[in-house]
Amino acid sequence: MATIGIIGSGNIGSVVARAAIGIGDDVVIANSRGPESLRDLVSELGPRATAGTVAEAAAAADLVLVAIPLKAIGALDPADFDGKIVIDADNYYPQRDGRIAELDDESTTTSELLQRQLPGARVVKAFNHIRAAEIISAASARGTADRRALIVAGDDQSAKDRVAAFIDAIGFDVLDLGPLAEGWRIQRDTPAYVAPLDLAGLRDGIAKAQRYRDM
Numbered sequence: 001m002a003t004i005g006i007i008g009s010g011n012i013g014s015v016v017a018r019a020a021i022g023i024g025d026d027v028v029i030a031n032s033r034g035p036e037s038l039r040d041l042v043s044e045l046g047p048r049a050t051a052g053t054v055a056e057a058a059a060a061a062d063l064v065l066v067a068i069p070l071k072a073i074g075a076l077d078p079a080d081f082d083g084k085i086v087i088d089a090d091n092y093y094p095q096r097d098g099r100i101a102e103l104d105d106e107s108t109t110t111s112e113l114l115q116r117q118l119p120g121a122r123v124v125k126a127f128n129h130i131r132a133a134e135i136i137s138a139a140s141a142r143g144t145a146d147r148r149a150l151i152v153a154g155d156d157q158s159a160k161d162r163v164a165a166f167i168d169a170i171g172f173d174v175l176d177l178g179p180l181a182e183g184w185r186i187q188r189d190t191p192a193y194v195a196p197l198d199l200a201g202l203r204d205g206i207a208k209a210q211r212y213r214d215m
Helices: 011-022 033-046 056-062 070-075 110-117 157-170 180-186 199-207
Strands: 003-007 025-031 048-052 064-067 085-088 122-125 150-152 175-177
Touching: 003 011, 003 056, 011 025, 011 033, 011 157, 025 056, 025 150, 033 048, 033 056, 048 085, 056 064, 064 199, 070 110, 070 180, 085 110, 085 157, 110 122, 122 180, 150 180, 150 199, 157 175, 175 199, 180 199
Parallel strands: 003 025, 003 064, 025 048, 064 085, 085 122, 150 175
Antiparallel strands: 122 150
């Protein structure tokens, strides 16, 4: 049993919380509005779920999922995440996040921005290329034919392995893309983004990805 810290109580955060509870993990959920705003969600999730501040959720967690708008990552206190494995589920949406020059010119990626904000954490990209509801509906047991696959990317192999084990446990095969810098291969509008692919299909989709500037 592990404890998963969930930073962000929107679609991805709440569904990953349900998936974690489904495999017997505990979850501590936080958002920008404070624990009182999470009372109904925690009640719905049941006794394995509690609400806390961002600092409390991170402190309690074996894995921390950051599922907040990209524009909000600057509000995260780096000290809260020191030594933690942090899963980055972000995508860049300029209409929501504003223009970010480093992402527009593709000199960095969303996960590298989060790693810069949280230098003491070990950031792993995951969960950014699946629709929230499908984290539950598309899950299947290990060994299932055509089992759907999800990616991990990160600069720390042991952190990636830990996140991959969690993803496998909740119902998906895992493709390791390599370092955080390779996360662009499954950003929005790439061939594998939100596509329901098994491991072979995901690998093929990743190989076909192009930089926006080359399209």
